[in-house]
Amino acid sequence: MRLSDGVEWGVHACSLLAVLPTGSALPAAKLAEFHGVPSAYMAKHLQSLARAGILETVKGPRGGYRLARPPAAVTLLDVVEAIDGAEPAFRCSEIRRRGPAAAPAREYRGLCGINRAFLRADEAWRAELRAVTIADMALTAARDAPPSGVDKAARWLREAVR
Amino acid sequence: MRLSDGVEWGVHACSLLAVLPTGSALPAAKLAEFHGVPSAYMAKHLQSLARAGILETVKGPRGGYRLARPPAAVTLLDVVEAIDGAEPAFRCSEIRRRGPAAAPAREYRGLCGINRAFLRADEAWRAELRAVTIADMALTAARDAPPSGVDKAARWLREAVR
Numbered sequence: 001m002r003l004s005d006g007v008e009w010g011v012h013a014c015s016l017l018a019v020l021p022t023g024s025a026l027p028a029a030k031l032a033e034f035h036g037v038p039s040a041y042m043a044k045h046l047q048s049l050a051r052a053g054i055l056e057t058v059k060g061p062r063g064g065y066r067l068a069r070p071p072a073a074v075t076l077l078d079v080v081e082a083i084d085g086a087e088p089a090f091r092c093s094e095i096r097r098r099g100p101a102a103a104p105a106r107e108y109r110g111l112c113g114i115n116r117a118f119l120r121a122d123e124a125w126r127a128e129l130r131a132v133t134i135a136d137m138a139l140t141a142a143r144d145a146p147p148s149g150v151d152k153a154a155r156w157l158r159e160a161v162r
Numbered sequence: 163m164r165l166s167d168g169v170e171w172g173v174h175a176c177s178l179l180a181v182l183p184t185g186s187a188l189p190a191a192k193l194a195e196f197h198g199v200p201s202a203y204m205a206k207h208l209q210s211l212a213r214a215g216i217l218e219t220v221k222g223p224r225g226g227y228r229l230a231r232p233p234a235a236v237t238l239l240d241v242v243e244a245i246d247g248a249e250p251a252f253r254c255s256e257i258r259r260r261g262p263a264a265a266p267a268r269e270y271r272g273l274c275g276i277n278r279a280f281l282r283a284d285e286a287w288r289a290e291l292r293a294v295t296i297a298d299m300a301l302t303a304a305r306d307a308p309p310s311g312v313d314k315a316a317r318w319l320r321e322a323v324r
Contacts, residue, residue: 001242003163003251003280011276012257036260076279080163089165089251095174096303098198101315103308113302114173117238118165121290128283140275141258146265153263 006045006083009037011137013046014054014079016157018071018138024161025057027064034156045083052082062161071135077126079134089125090118168207168245171199173299175208176216176241178319180233180300186323187219189226196318207245214244224323233300239291251287252280 013031020026026034032042046065049055056068067074092115097108111119142150175193182188188196194204208227211217218230229236254277259270273281304312 001163001165001246001251002249002253005253005255007252008255008257008276015276034261034263035257036264037257076283084163087164089163090169091164091167093167093170095170095197095199096307096311099196100318101196101307101311102198103311103314107308107310110306113306114170114177114238114299116302117291117294117299121238121287124290125283125287128286129279132279137276137279140278144272144275145258145263146269148269149258149263149265152265156262 001089003080004084006041006048007080009035009042010045010049010079010083011076011134013042013065014049014067014071014074014134015137015141017055017065017067018134019142020066020157021161025062025064025066026160030064030160034153034160049079049082052078054078054082067134071138072133074134075130076132076134076137077129080129088119088122090115090122092118163251165242166246168203168210169242171197171204172207172211172241172245173238173296175204175227176211176229176233176236176296177299177303179217179227179229180296181304182228182319183323187224187226187228188322192226192322196315196322211241211244214240216240216244229296233297234295236296237292238294238296238299239288241296242291250281250284252277252284254280 012035016031016034017026028043028046029039031046032039046055050057053068054074055065057065092112094112096112097105174197178196179188190205190208191201193208194201208217212219215230216236217227219225219227254274256274258274259267
């Protein structure tokens with residue numbers, strides 16, 4: 001079971017957009033350049049984030065993407081669901097209704113107990129990701145980054161939004 | 163992000179093996195028949211469960227698989243890890259060290275904050291699955307099944323282990 005690479009890229013991209021000067025935006029190519037990842041794939045994930053209402057596009061020569069709402073109002077779960085979808089990790093195929101012990105379909109009530117147990121685990125996972133925001137991630141990234149990295153990021157960003 | 167079908171089959175198979183009469187075993191073909199799933203795939207997953215020490219094989223004409231330890235000592239997480247592996251759902255590719263803002267590798271200490279957040283969610287998921295056992299699942303299955311299904315299962319099982 002694994003999340004797609006796009007989730008990692010999407011959280012990083014949103015965390016960078018969280019520290020953009022007000023009123024500015026970054027094109028997909030710049031977001032790809034900053035993270036050292038292929039531009040076409042980054043563009044695809046940014047489009048998913050925009051469709052989910054996490055990013056919005058700004059037209060014009062200094063256009064590109066920016067966060068559609070405050071970074072504290074975008075959770076990690078929002079980004080995960082925008083890129084990988086919201087389906088639970090465990091998909092019940094109702095195995096209990098097959099085979100020689102199967103009863104008529106109408107006699108099964110409620111979800112299979114195995115499904116219920118996995119849904120509880122899924123909800124615990126989602127609750128953790130719902131409690132962390134892009135604002136938290138931007139702050140953590142700035143605090144954890146080597147000082148020389150922070151300086152280089154700030155210089156690159158000033159240049160990129162000019 | 164999704165778990166493989168094998169996880170569902172594995173949990174169902176272990177839950178059935180949990181109610182086998184002491185000293186008996188079920189071959190892969192019988193376990194596949196009971197669950198109405200293809201025999202070759204079921205055999206593959208049973209082998210994974212045996213390699214992980216969850217099942218053991220019994221040789222001879224009435225041989226097959228049985229649980230290698232009490233059903234209360236096998237958790238859902240054990241089954242998940244036996245079949246899908248134990249890697250976390252989020253794989254950090256250290257994006258923070260790439261691109262124009264990268265600092266020398268030796269200046270990065272600790273895990274990326276994004277990775278840490280996903281690892282916390284992963285641990286919450288695992289904790290839930292570690293708290294549920296195959297004994298719980300067998301009990302729940304018996305309690306939730308339609309009465310006619312329980313009767314048919316008991317009859318089929320008596321026949322299968324003769």
